[in-house]
Amino acid sequence: MIEHNRQDNLEGRDRDTIVSTGMDFSEKDRSGSFLQQDSGLMFARSLSDGLEIMEIKEALEKYPEAVGYFGANFRSTGRDFDRETEGGYFIRVKRGHAIEFPVQACLFLKQQGFRQKVHNLIVVEEGAKAYIITGCSASHSASEGMHLGISEFFVHNGAYLNFTMIHSWQESVSVKPVSIASVGEEAVFISNYVCLKPVRDITMYPTALLHGRKARASFNSIILSHPGSLQDVGSRVALQAEETQAEIISRAVSLGGKVVARGHIKASARNVKGHLECRGLILPEKGSIYAIPEMETDYRDVDLSHEAAIGRINKDEIEYLRCRGFSPHEAQSLIVRGFMDVGVLGLPDKLKAEIEELENSTLKAGL
Amino acid sequence: MMMLEVKDISVEVSGHLILQGVNMHIRKGEVVVLFGPNGSGKSTLLKAIMGFEGYKVISGEILLGETRIDGLPVEERVKLGLGLMYQHPPQVRGVKLAQVAGRLNGNAGLIKEMSERLSLSSHLSRDINMGFSGGEMKRSELFQLILQDPDLLLLDEPESGVDLENISVMGKVLNGYLKEEGKSALIITHTGYILDYINARKGCVMIDGKMWCVGRPKEIFGNIRERGYDKCMGCDDRAQSAR
Numbered sequence: 001m002i003e004h005n006r007q008d009n010l011e012g013r014d015r016d017t018i019v020s021t022g023m024d025f026s027e028k029d030r031s032g033s034f035l036q037q038d039s040g041l042m043f044a045r046s047l048s049d050g051l052e053i054m055e056i057k058e059a060l061e062k063y064p065e066a067v068g069y070f071g072a073n074f075r076s077t078g079r080d081f082d083r084e085t086e087g088g089y090f091i092r093v094k095r096g097h098a099i100e101f102p103v104q105a106c107l108f109l110k111q112q113g114f115r116q117k118v119h120n121l122i123v124v125e126e127g128a129k130a131y132i133i134t135g136c137s138a139s140h141s142a143s144e145g146m147h148l149g150i151s152e153f154f155v156h157n158g159a160y161l162n163f164t165m166i167h168s169w170q171e172s173v174s175v176k177p178v179s180i181a182s183v184g185e186e187a188v189f190i191s192n193y194v195c196l197k198p199v200r201d202i203t204m205y206p207t208a209l210l211h212g213r214k215a216r217a218s219f220n221s222i223i224l225s226h227p228g229s230l231q232d233v234g235s236r237v238a239l240q241a242e243e244t245q246a247e248i249i250s251r252a253v254s255l256g257g258k259v260v261a262r263g264h265i266k267a268s269a270r271n272v273k274g275h276l277e278c279r280g281l282i283l284p285e286k287g288s289i290y291a292i293p294e295m296e297t298d299y300r301d302v303d304l305s306h307e308a309a310i311g312r313i314n315k316d317e318i319e320y321l322r323c324r325g326f327s328p329h330e331a332q333s334l335i336v337r338g339f340m341d342v343g344v345l346g347l348p349d350k351l352k353a354e355i356e357e358l359e360n361s362t363l364k365a366g367l
Numbered sequence: 368m369m370m371l372e373v374k375d376i377s378v379e380v381s382g383h384l385i386l387q388g389v390n391m392h393i394r395k396g397e398v399v400v401l402f403g404p405n406g407s408g409k410s411t412l413l414k415a416i417m418g419f420e421g422y423k424v425i426s427g428e429i430l431l432g433e434t435r436i437d438g439l440p441v442e443e444r445v446k447l448g449l450g451l452m453y454q455h456p457p458q459v460r461g462v463k464l465a466q467v468a469g470r471l472n473g474n475a476g477l478i479k480e481m482s483e484r485l486s487l488s489s490h491l492s493r494d495i496n497m498g499f500s501g502g503e504m505k506r507s508e509l510f511q512l513i514l515q516d517p518d519l520l521l522l523d524e525p526e527s528g529v530d531l532e533n534i535s536v537m538g539k540v541l542n543g544y545l546k547e548e549g550k551s552a553l554i555i556t557h558t559g560y561i562l563d564y565i566n567a568r569k570g571c572v573m574i575d576g577k578m579w580c581v582g583r584p585k586e587i588f589g590n591i592r593e594r595g596y597d598k599c600m601g602c603d604d605r606a607q608s609a610r
Contacts, residue, residue: 316457319419320495322441323451324467324511338461338494 021135050097059090088118185212225257234262254287376427450517501528538564
């Protein structure tokens with residue numbers, strides 16, 4: 001349970017917004033929590049053996065290896081990154097530890113016009129396993145805000161990380177997450193992205209580098225696009241070692257907003273597999289979806305494929321459900337909910353049910 | 368008592384006149400079989416009765432019991448007691464068979480029992496018709512129809528694409544249901560296999576969008592099998608029976 005005096009600084013509405021990104025203040029069924037408002041830490045603590053969770057600043061002071069991790073994925077890919085960040089979290093799961101309950105983290109944007117810039121490090125050591133649910137959201141008062149989130153993931157040999165990010169912004173907020181994951185031998189990295197609330201614009205193109213043999217990565221995104229929102233969301237996987245596998249699945253529903261669904265799989269080793277799947281539905285007469293699947297290979301012996309389908313809900317499906325007694329509105333809602341099925345996220349049942357609940361309440365209001 | 372009365376309806380699809388002045392009626396508890404060559408308008412009649420979008424009744428009227436239903440939305444007709452078994456049901460991604468079953472019938476015991484009888488237990492958790500075989504689709508259609516429990520069942524080629532074993536399973540379930548519940552039904556059949564399982568006393572033949580004749584279904588089917596629909600065209604009985 002997060003002590004009430006720690007929560008007292010949060011207004012009721014802000015609290016609700018934070019809860020809508022998956023934060024559970026009771027900490028029941030959670031292994032640890034982190035909450036940052038603008039650039040200030042509200043709380044950080046671990047409730048589980050083998051799990052460390054703290055502010056990035058503290059980790060960099062405490063652990064020389066944290067300094068080594070900081071920026072490492074950018075250096076290895078020759079990319080630059082913004083060094084003017086303030087705050088962010090350091091989450092580490094120690095070698096061999098399987099953390100049963102999800103770890104929760106939230107970055108909250110409160111002040112009007114605030115430019116929140118964070119740098120997060122997530123390290124899952126050899127053979128360790130964890131589920132992380134992280135929310136990024138903005139207060140109703142935070143108009144004209146901006147969020148830049150840099151995240152670096154290190155999923156070491158034989159480790160497993162399921163990282164679910166839920167965004168809950170405001171119409172006037174701009175968001176630019178930048179993330180790179182490095183995934184070792186026989187390690188699994190699952191990255192889920194759920195964005196159901198209005199936002200001004202989001203641009204993100206997270207990358208996973210599978211450099212260890214038999215490493216696997218999945219990127220799944222579920223996006224609801226409100227009128228006036230632009231969500232340019234992609235995922236990129238570099239298959240750099242033999243027998244690595246990637247899957248990129250995107251589901252976008254436009255309520256009038258614009259979604260750019262990018263995906264890029266690059267095979268630079270033999271015997272690798274990659275699959276891209278993009279599905280988009282537009283509910284009103286006007287709405288934009290731009291699906292851009294890309295694949296490339298340097299070798300013959302690879303297995304890369306993609307499928308994409310965008311447009312309206314098939315009328316025959318609506319009519320079929322009406323034939324079973326559903327109204328046209330109920331039929332549409334049933335199909336949209338099924339379309340945005342969180343089953344693809346690979347979550348444990350309890351967490352899956354929580355996210356389903358968040359989705360249901362948003363869709364009920366949105367459709 | 369009349370269950371369904373189709374009174375002199377003409378139906379247009381995409382600007383083409385498909386049905387012309389069709390009359391028919393079905394009494395309560397009566398099972399009627401509808402024959403006719405491909406493209407004669409049989410499915411169009413079922414879809415017009417059901418109220419599908421694009422099947423426009425431009426003249427005449429359709430009564431279900433006492434209620435005039437042409438012009439009502441599909442789901443209203445369902446509420447009034449109409450149920451349709453599709454010939455080619457669509458795949459509905461993301462919607463589970465169990466979700467629809469639960470909506471059609473609140474009795475979980477019945478859902479379980481019927482799903483077992485129709486070998487669909489493992490299909491309940493699957494997206495409707497996604498990856499179903501031809502036989503599975505038809506069994507799922509029959510399953511949903513029985514759960515819906517309509518007063519008048521419209522069956523569009525229940526046996527097409529189904530192997531003989533499946534026809535037997537479905538035929539028995541359907542016959543048991545129709546007999547016990549005293550339901551009315553209108554059944555389109557090409558192969559006639561379904562006639563071995565159900566007790567239908569009336570058959571109609573539709574040709575070129577017109578109701579051609581009415582008679583005993585097995586006799587009609589025997590004639591069609593022997594001489595084809597060409598002979599129907601020159602049939603002398605037509606004038607009296609089609610009234």
